Structures are given as C-alpha cells and as structure tokens.
Amino acid sequence: xxxxxxxxxxxxxxxxxxxxxxxxxxxxxxxxxxxxxxxxxxxxxxxxxxxxxxxxxxxxxxxxxxxxxxxxxxxxxxxxxxxxxxxxxxxxxxxxxxxxxxxxxxxxxxxxxxxxxxxxxxxxxxxxxxxxxxxxxxxxxxxxxxxxxxxxxxxxxxxxxxxxxxxxxxxxxxxxxxxxxxxxxxxxxxxxxxxxxxxxxxxxxxxxxxxxxxxxxxxxxxxxxxxxxxxxxxxxxxxxxxxxxxxxxxxxxxxxxxxxxxxxxxxxxxxxxxxxxxxxxxxxxxxxxxxxxxxxxxxxxxxxxxxxxxxxxxxxxxxxxxxxxxxxxxxxxxxxxxxxxxxxxxxxxxxxxxxxxxxxxxxxxxxxxxxxxxxxxxxxxxxxxxxxxxxxxxxxxxxxxxxxxxxx
Amino acid sequence: xxxxxxxxxxxxxxxxxxxxxxxxxxxxxxxxxxxxxxxxxxxxxxxxxxxxxxxxxxxxxxxxxxxxxxxxxxxxxxxxxxxxxxxxxxxxxxxxxxxxxxxxxxxxxxxxxxxxxxxxxxxxxxxxxxxxxxxxxxxxxxxxxxxxxxxxxxxxxxxxxxxxxxxxxxxxxxxxxxxxxxxxxxxxxxxxxxxxxxxxxxxxxxxxxxxxxxxxxxxxxxxxxxxxxxxxxxxxxxxxxxxxxxxxxxxxxxxxxxxxxxxxxxxxxxxxxxxxxxxxxxxxxxxxxxxxxxxxxxxxxxxxxxxxxxxxxxxxxxxxxxxxxxxxxxxxxxxxxxxxxxxxxxxxxxxxxxxxxxxxxxxxxxxxxxxxxxxxxxxxxxxxxxxxxxxxxxxxxxxxxxxxxxxx
Numbered sequence: 001x002x003x004x005x006x007x008x009x010x011x012x013x014x015x016x017x018x019x020x021x022x023x024x025x026x027x028x029x030x031x032x033x034x035x036x037x038x039x040x041x042x043x044x045x046x047x048x049x050x051x052x053x054x055x056x057x058x059x060x061x062x063x064x065x066x067x068x069x070x071x072x073x074x075x076x077x078x079x080x081x082x083x084x085x086x087x088x089x090x091x092x093x094x095x096x097x098x099x100x101x102x103x104x105x106x107x108x109x110x111x112x113x114x115x116x117x118x119x120x121x122x123x124x125x126x127x128x129x130x131x132x133x134x135x136x137x138x139x140x141x142x143x144x145x146x147x148x149x150x151x152x153x154x155x156x157x158x159x160x161x162x163x164x165x166x167x168x169x170x171x172x173x174x175x176x177x178x179x180x181x182x183x184x185x186x187x188x189x190x191x192x193x194x195x196x197x198x199x200x201x202x203x204x205x206x207x208x209x210x211x212x213x214x215x216x217x218x219x220x221x222x223x224x225x226x227x228x229x230x231x232x233x234x235x236x237x238x239x240x241x242x243x244x245x246x247x248x249x250x251x252x253x254x255x256x257x258x259x260x261x262x263x264x265x266x267x268x269x270x271x272x273x274x275x276x277x278x279x280x281x282x283x284x285x286x287x288x289x290x291x292x293x294x295x296x297x298x299x300x301x302x303x304x305x306x307x308x309x310x311x312x313x314x315x316x317x318x319x320x321x322x323x324x325x326x327x328x329x330x331x332x333x334x335x336x337x338x339x340x341x342x343x344x345x346x347x348x349x350x351x352x353x354x355x356x357x358x359x360x361x362x363x364x365x366x367x368x369x370x371x372x373x374x375x376x377x378x379x380x381x382x383x384x385x386x387x388x389x390x391x392x393x394x395x396x397x398x399x400x401x402x403x404x405x406x407x408x
Numbered sequence: 409x410x411x412x413x414x415x416x417x418x419x420x421x422x423x424x425x426x427x428x429x430x431x432x433x434x435x436x437x438x439x440x441x442x443x444x445x446x447x448x449x450x451x452x453x454x455x456x457x458x459x460x461x462x463x464x465x466x467x468x469x470x471x472x473x474x475x476x477x478x479x480x481x482x483x484x485x486x487x488x489x490x491x492x493x494x495x496x497x498x499x500x501x502x503x504x505x506x507x508x509x510x511x512x513x514x515x516x517x518x519x520x521x522x523x524x525x526x527x528x529x530x531x532x533x534x535x536x537x538x539x540x541x542x543x544x545x546x547x548x549x550x551x552x553x554x555x556x557x558x559x560x561x562x563x564x565x566x567x568x569x570x571x572x573x574x575x576x577x578x579x580x581x582x583x584x585x586x587x588x589x590x591x592x593x594x595x596x597x598x599x600x601x602x603x604x605x606x607x608x609x610x611x612x613x614x615x616x617x618x619x620x621x622x623x624x625x626x627x628x629x630x631x632x633x634x635x636x637x638x639x640x641x642x643x644x645x646x647x648x649x650x651x652x653x654x655x656x657x658x659x660x661x662x663x664x665x666x667x668x669x670x671x672x673x674x675x676x677x678x679x680x681x682x683x684x685x686x687x688x689x690x691x692x693x694x695x696x697x698x699x700x701x702x703x704x705x706x707x708x709x710x711x712x713x714x715x716x717x718x719x720x721x722x723x724x725x726x727x728x729x730x731x732x733x734x735x736x737x738x739x740x741x742x743x744x745x746x747x748x749x750x751x752x753x754x755x756x757x758x759x760x761x762x763x764x765x766x767x768x769x770x771x772x773x774x775x776x777x778x779x780x781x782x783x784x785x786x787x788x789x790x791x792x793x794x795x796x797x798x799x800x801x802x803x804x805x806x807x808x809x810x811x812x813x814x815x816x
Contacts, residue, residue: 053745054738054763086731088748088764121731122765231735309717309807317812323494323529327639330462337461340496355462356496357530397808399717404725 002158003276003284003373003393011146012164012175014198016040016240019145021152024133026126027081027119034130035152036102036137037076037196043240044202045071045114046209048216050233056085057092057125058115059232061099068111071205075102076236078116078153078194079130080181085231086122094125101131105138116194118155118181118232150179153194157181157277163269165262169255174201174243176262180270193220193274195235197266201259202241204249211260212237219267222390223275237263275391280398283315284374288389291381297334298388301379304332312395315375320366322351329379338383345378346370410566411684411692411781411801419554420572420583422606424448424648427553429560432541434534435489435527442538443560444510444545445484445604451648452610453479453522454617456624458641464493465500465533466523467640469507476519479613483510484644486524486561486602487538488589493639494530502533509539513546524602526563526589526640558587561602565589565685571677573670577663582609582651584670588678601628601682603643605674609667610649612657619668620645627675630798631683645671683799688806691723692782696797699789705742706796709787712740720803723783728774730759737787746791753786754778 017039024034039045047066049059066073077098084091095115103110117125150160164177178197203211216235241247248255276284287305292298305311308328314321325344330337344352346369351361369375425447432442447453455474457467474481485506492499503523511518525533558568572585586605611619624643649655656663684692695713700706713719716736722729733752738745752760754777759769777783 052735052738053742054734054747083731086734086760086764088762091764121729121735122760231731231738309803313808313812316808319812321529323491323639326462326494327460327529330460330639334461339462352494352530354496356494356499395717395808397805400721400724400803400805400808404721404727 003281006159008147008150008160008162010164011150011162011177011179012166013143013146014175014177014240015143015200015242016043017198017238018141018143019149020137020140020142021145021148022133022137022140024079024129026079026129032148032152033080034133034137035078035149036134036141037078037149038141039074039076039238040240040242041074043072043238044205044208045073046205046212046237048212048235050231052231054086054231056083056117056232057087057095058084058117059234060092061095062114062116062234065099065111065114069109072112073114074108074112075106076114076116076196077102079119079125080153080155081119082117082123082125083119083121083232084117084125087124091125094127097127098125098130101134105134116232116234118153118194121231146177146179153179153181155181156279159277161270161273161277163266163273165265167258167262169258172243172245174199174259174262176259176266178266178270180274182274193233193235195220195270196238197236197263198238198240199259199263200240200243201255202243202245202247203239203259204247207249207251208237208239211263215260215264215267219264219271223271223392272391275393278393280396280401281393282373282396283394285315285392285394286376286389287392288376288378288387289381290378290387291384292386292388293384295386295388298381298386299390301329301332301334301381302388302390304328305377305379306390306392309395312393315370315394316396318367318370320346320351320363320370322346322357322366325377326352337381341382343380343382345376345380347372347376411689414567416555416558416568416570418572419558419570419585419587420574421551421554422583422585422648423551423608423650424451425606425646426549426551427557428545428548428550429553429556430541430545430548432487432537434487434537440556440560441487441489442541442545443486443557444542444549445486445557446549447482447484447646448648448650449482451480451646452613452616453481454613454620454645456620456643458639460639462494462639464491464525464640465495465503466492466525467642468500469503470522470524470642473507473519473522477517480520481522482516482520483514484522484524484604485510487527487533488561488563489527490525490531490533491527491529491640492525492533495532499533502535505535506533506538509542513542524640524642526561526602529639554585554587561587561589563589564687567685569678569681569685571674571681573673575666575670577666580651580653582607582667582670584667584674586674586678588682590682601641601643603628603678604646605644605671605678606646606648607667607671608648608651609663610651610653610655611647611667612655615657615659616645616647619671623668623672623675627672627679631679631800680799683801686801688804688809689801690781690804691802693723693800693802694784694797695800696784696786696795697789698786698795699792700794700796701792703794703796706789706794707798709737709740709742709789710796710798712736713785713787714798714800717803720801723778723802724804726775726778728754728759728771728778730765730774733785734760745789749790751788751790753784753788755780755784
C-alpha cells in the first residue's frame with residue numbers, strides 16, 4: 001500500500017555520474033542489490049549522516065573516507081539486504097574489504113570509495129558476494145542508470161523514488177536528479193534513508209554542504225513514519241561540474257538561487273516520496289502549524305500530532321477525531337498556550353475552536369474531509385507569525401504486520 | 409487481551425470512605441457508569457492532574473473546588489462514557505451542574521464535590537441522566553463498594569484494577585486501598601488514567617501531597633502504552649484519619665515510612681495493572697536501564713525503547729530483535745555514549761555487547777527469552793551508577809483495531 005502514483009518520473013542523466021545496479025545475491029538471489037555510482041574527477045560531495053550513536057560500520061567508514069579524500073569521492077558503493085550495523089569491529093573490516101575491492105578494480109585510491117548499506121541489522125555483511133559482483137558493476141556503469149539504481153537500493157519500499165529537475169540560468173542549462181529509499185524507521189534527524197542527489201553544476205564544497213544541510217532540514221528532517229531513527233541514514237549531494245559554469249562559491253551568484261530551488265524541489269519530492277511509501281501507509285498527511293511564536297514550537301506541535309499513535313490510528317480509520325488532535329496539541333509542551341485561541345482545520349474545514357467543536361462543523365463535513373488519501377491537518381495557534389509543516393502517514397494493520405514479520 | 413491474572417484482589421474497606429456505582433445511562437444503557445465516593449469529615453485530599461493544556465472541564469473544576477474546600481472534599485463524582493473534554497465553556501457549566509446536584513442532595517457545600525470524567529472527547533456531557541442518578545448513588549453508598557467502583561470507572565479497559573494493603577505500626581493497624589482505570593493514551597505525566605487511593609491514617613495535607621507527587625513519579629509516570637497523554641488524568645490520595653493516629657506531619661514520624669511503602673505498593677500495582685491491560689497488550693515489558701550518569705538519562709533511554717514502534721512490533725512478534733533495541737538506545741540522545749560499553753539483556757540473557765551480537769548468544773536463547781508474556785529488557789550503560797525502570801507493552805494488531813474503531 002502506498003499513496004499517490006507508482007510511476008518513477010523521468011530521471012535525467014547528470015553528466016559526470018554513471019550508475020550500475022547488479023545482483024550480488026546478498027539476501028535474495030537474483031535481486032539487484034548492489035549499486036555503484038561513478039563520479040567524474042573533480043566532483044564535489046556534501047553529505048549528512050545519521051546522528052544515532054549506534055551508527056553502522058559503513059557510516060563510520062564513509063565519514064572517514066570523505067575526509068581522507070577531501071570530499072572528492074570517485075565511487076559510491078551501496079548494498080541493500082544487509083545494513084552492516086550492530087556488527088562491531090568485524091563490520092568495519094567487512095566494509096573496508098568491499099571498498100578496497102572497488103578501488104583495486106577501478107585503479108583508484110581506497111579513500112575515494114564511500115560505502116553505504118541498508119537492510120537487516122546485526123548480521124555479518126556477506127563480503128565475498130559483494131566483491132565478486134564489483135567487476136560486473138564497473139562494467140555496467142551508464143549515465144542512464146538512475147532508474148535501475150533507484151530500484152537497486154530499496155528494502156521494504158514498495159516502489160522506487162526519484163525526482164529530476166532541469167533549469168536554465170544565464171543561458172546555461174543544468175540538471176538535478178535524485179533517488180532515495182526508505183519506508184520505515186523514518187523520523188527527523190535522518191531515517192533508514194539513503195538519498196543521492198547529483199547536479200552537473202560546479203559548486204564549491206563548503207557551499208554545497210551548507211546548501212545540503214539547510215535543505216535536509218526542511219525536507220528529510222520534516223518527515224516521520226514511526227518516530228524511529230536508523231543506524232544507517234545518509235544523504236549525499238554531488239556536484240560534478242560538467243556544466244562548465246564558473247565554480248559557484250557564493251550565495252550572491254546568479255546561479256545560487258535557481259540551483260538551490262531545484263535541489264530543494266528534489267529533496268522535498270524525495271522526502272514526500274518516502275512518506276507516501278511509508279510502511280503500511282494509506283494516507284499522506286501534511287501537518288501544517290501556523291501562528292506560532294517560533295518555528296521550533298510549530299514543529300513541536302506538528303511532530304506531537306504526527307507521532308501520536310491515537311491520531312495515526314484515527315487517520316487510518318478516516319475518523320475526523322478532533323479530540324485526539326486537540327489532546328496532542330495540548331501535550332506538546334507549549335508555554336502559556338491559550339487553548340481558546342487555537343483553531344483546527346481538516347482539509348480547510350474548521351472543525352474545532354474555543355476549545356471545542358466548531359459550531360459550523362458537522363460530522364458529514366468531517367467524514368468528507370477524511371475520505372481522500374491526501375489530508376491536510378492545519379493548526380492555527382494564533383500567538384505569533386511563524387509556521388512549520390511536517391509530512392506523515394497513518395498507522396495501519398499493515399504497519400504492524402510489516403514490522404512484526406520483517407527482521408530489520 | 410491482557411497480561412497476568414484477571415481477578416481483582418480483595419479490596420479492604422477504608423474506614424471513612426463509602427462508595428457506590430450506579431447506572432446513569434450515559435453511553436451504554438444498563439451499564440454502571442457513575443461512581444460516587446463519600447469521604448468522612450476531616451478527610452485530607454492530595455491530587456495530581458494532567459498537564460495537557462487542553463484539560464477537560466472536570467479537571468478545571470476539580471482543581472478549583474479542591475482549593476475552595478481547602479483540600480477537604482466530601483464527595484468525588486466520577487462518570488465514564490463521556491470525558492467532558494473539548495467541550496469549552498458549556499462543558500464547565502455541565503460539570504458544575506452535576507456537582508451542584510450532589511451538593512443539593514447531600515446537603516453540603518458545592519465546593520466540596522470534585523468531578524471526574526472519562527470516555528468520549530468532544531460530546532456534550534449528558535447532565536440530566538447524571539443528576540437523575542445522584543439520589544440512588546447516595547442511597548447506595550457502602551464501605552464495601554470498592555470492587556463495584558473499580559468496575560464502574562472503566563472505559564476500554566478489559567478488567568478492573570485494584571490493590572489493597574494492610575500494615576501495622578506501633579500496634580495500630582492501617583489500610584491503604586486503591587483503584588484505577590486506563591488502558592490507552594497512557595504515558596508519563598499522567599494518562600487517561602483515573603486513580604483513587606485511600607488510607608484511614610490521619611496525614612497532614614502538605615505531607616500527603618508530597619508523598620503523592622513522589623510516588624506518582626515512580627509509578628504512574630513510569631508507564632507508557634502509546635506515548636499519548638490525555639486531557640482528563642487524575643490521581644487522588646485520601647487520608648480519612650479514622651485510624652485515630654496522631655496526625656502524621658513529618659517524615660521522621662514512625663508511621664511515615666510504613667505508610668509510604670504501602671501507598672507505593674498500591675501505586676505501582678495499579679500502574680502496572682494499567683500496562684497489563686494496555687490496549688491490545690500481549691506482553692508486559694519492564695525496561696530496566698542501569699549504569700547511567702543520571703536517573704534522567706536512564707529514563708531517556710528507557711522511554712525511547714518503550715515508545716519505539718519498531719521495538720514494540722518486534723515484542724508483539726516475540727522477535728528478539730536486538731538491532732532495533734540498539735538503534736533505540738543510540739538515538740536516545742545521550743552525550744558521549746560509548747556504544748562499545750553498552751550491554752543488552754533479554755530476561756537475563758546477554759544478547760549484545762561491544763556494539764554487536766554477543767558471542768555467547770544464540771537465536772534459540774533469544775526466542776526462549778521472548779516467549780513468555782512478561783519480559784525484562786535490561787540495558788547496562790556502564791558509565792555511572794544511576795538506574796531507572798519503566799513498564800510498557802507491545803504494539804499489536806489489536807491496538808490498531810481498538811483505536812481505529814473506538815471514538816475517544
């Protein structure tokens with residue numbers, strides 16, 4: 001079950017990036033479970049990783065190699081089927097062995113290969129099958145490999161996620177293309193989420209990292225399926241420089257804003273794509289909180305609603321249960337909240353105000369507002385001018401089934 | 409579904425307290441849904457209420473009357489079937505009307521009646537049926553009414569909760585008896601939980617309030633079913649003074665510690681009883697965190713585990729999924745956590761250490777540890793001497809079904 005169209009949109013190639021997806025037999029025989037990115041010389045790389053203290057071995061090694069290569073990796077090696085997390089020191093040895101295999105076959109320095117893993121936690125990474133599959137991955141690299149890669153990184157996802165934008169600035173055309181995976185264990189501060197976004201623009205690395213940090217904060221860090229944060233999250237932004245523009249190094253340059261807009265569009269499309277494919281998701285819910293004193297208090301209210309199992313089961317039942325919504329707002333911990341000023345809307349229908357059901361509201365309106373599979377819950381706090389939105393799903397039988405049956 | 413024995417234990421009467429449960433027809437015809445406590449003159453009352461900003465009308469009025477009566481209420485009026493929450497100003501008028509009815513028939517001041525409600529949010533409280541039932545409630549008051557009251561306050565609970573302790577101090581015998589309701593919307597800082605505990609000891613009110621605050625903090629505030637906090641929570645501790653002991657006013661008095669122990673036993677039994685009857689509960693899980701630098705960081709880890717839907721669905725599946733447990737520990741936000749020192753036990757079986765599965769651990773051991781319906785998850789942080797425990801349940805299909813079907 002997932003919300004919205006299943007089709008992967010056209011993913012435009014990004015000059016300077018070639019991709020391959022091959023079947024290494026990591027968990028499911030025959031399934032394409034190993035993805036390789038090749039990055040042109042001179043590509044700048046920005047990345048953010050999970051903040052979970054139990055971070056996986058590939059996260060540790062990717063961070064290490066990113067630094068050692070001065071943010072100029074040449075290959076990204078991504079496997080699904082095994083997270084190589086909770087594997088201690090042997091897990092790090094395994095990650096190094098896989099990376100070394102790419103370096104040896106490609107004839108480049110080992111520090112320029114970044115590893116990423118997703119799948120079962122706590123099982124030893126099957127190193128030999130991965131090593132054995134590296135030559136065919138190298139042989140299969142192609143600029144048109146984005147769709148295959150989008151499929152090759154999935155775990156419990158029911159469909160691939162990708163988004164691609166082309167834009168023109170000062171007569172030069174540019175492209176931004178991204179793919180992502182992740183369906184459960186999704187919450188702010190990164191999720192079991194892997195995301196790779198590339199542009200052919202030339203961007204100075206420090207600016208690229210700032211841009212990524214700011215955009216992750218308003219996209220991937222605004223989604224939640226179940227409040228869990230994984231051990232393996234990573235989001236990578238690559239700038240190959242093949243567009244041959246003068247190196248972008250300032251927010252004042254003409255290219256900055258259109259590029260940022262394009263990357264933002266890709267980040268938000270991918271983030272929403274993760275929620276739409278959330279485990280057991282039957283609803284795509286935007287929680288919009290307005291009129292706050294600060295963005296952080298708006299986020300506090302939005303996430304309290306989005307994480308509430310009682311709200312989420314009501315969403316699953318298409319029940320306009322505004323009482324549970326008010327209760328969630330009330331426990332979000334806002335100082336001096338005047339509940340009589342709070343207004344609550346479902347898809348533009350006013351359902352509660354003055355601490356109770358709105359006089360104009362009818363159950364028929366509520367049932368109608370809850371029927372679609374895309375719902376906006378809007379809270380007006382009426383105590384300031386700040387706003388924030390998060391995206392989430394309902395809590396269904398399928399969520400329980402998937403997570404009771406699947407050994408993460 | 410619920411964990412542990414169904415039987416209500418013997419609830420010893422508390423001299424000075426008489427109770428009645430009658431059918432007012434609030435929601436389900438014929439069901440006993442209205443409970444009245446009569447408290448002897450001179451009874452001291454301590455209480456804690458929900459911190460939810462959207463607190464219900466009866467909470468507002470009970471707070472007000474507690475103050476107006478100088479913490480010496482004479483009646484507690486409790487209805488189930490309707491929470492009188494999210495009802496705005498009309499809800500407060502309704503609560504006052506019910507309370508006034510008790511005062512009029514009993515011939516006491518209106519400020520000495522405290523109202524409590526639980527049930528559906530956002531529906532008008534049916535005042536007339538409650539008023540009509542007050543005379544028969546007054547007529548039915550009896551010292552033996554505890555079991556009937558324990559049943560009369562339930563909502564989605566599958567069974568009544570009560571606990572009773574007798575003890576002797578300096579030749580005088582005392583009793584502490586308590587009842588509670590609550591099965592969902594349960595988390596720290598009070599839940600959709602109503603709890604009434606009474607003793608015949610004479611206790612000075614300020615000391616009684618301190619004792620209640622301290623004991624709620626290590627009992628009701630240590631349980632969680634779904635992380636939601638309700639609009640109506642209340643916990644009341646009554647001291648009727650009918651044991652005729654000299655008024656207890658100091659922690660140094662001989663009676664203090666044995667009384668505190670008895671009240672603590674009742675609070676913890678009731679709190680655990682709520683979890684054992686948690687919505688859809690198939691497991692009763694103690695999360696014990698040791699070796700922390702502070703109690704608060706132990707609680708942080710314990711609640712992160714207890715709230716994780718991924719951990720809870722694994723518990724439902726009896727899956728010893730230590731990877732999800734490590735991931736929860738890792739995202740609890742502890743500064744400078746050395747994951748290599750953390751040890752994880754399931755029912756005394758060491759399952760993970762050094763950031764990975766313990767060498768001694770086998771899947772057979774794990775499956776065996778997860779099979780019982782009472783499970784202890786123990787985390788050894790090995791960075792200090794503080795400890796904390798919380799109690800929780802698994803997340804089952806039944807939890808989703810109950811909350812998707814039930815209009816709170």
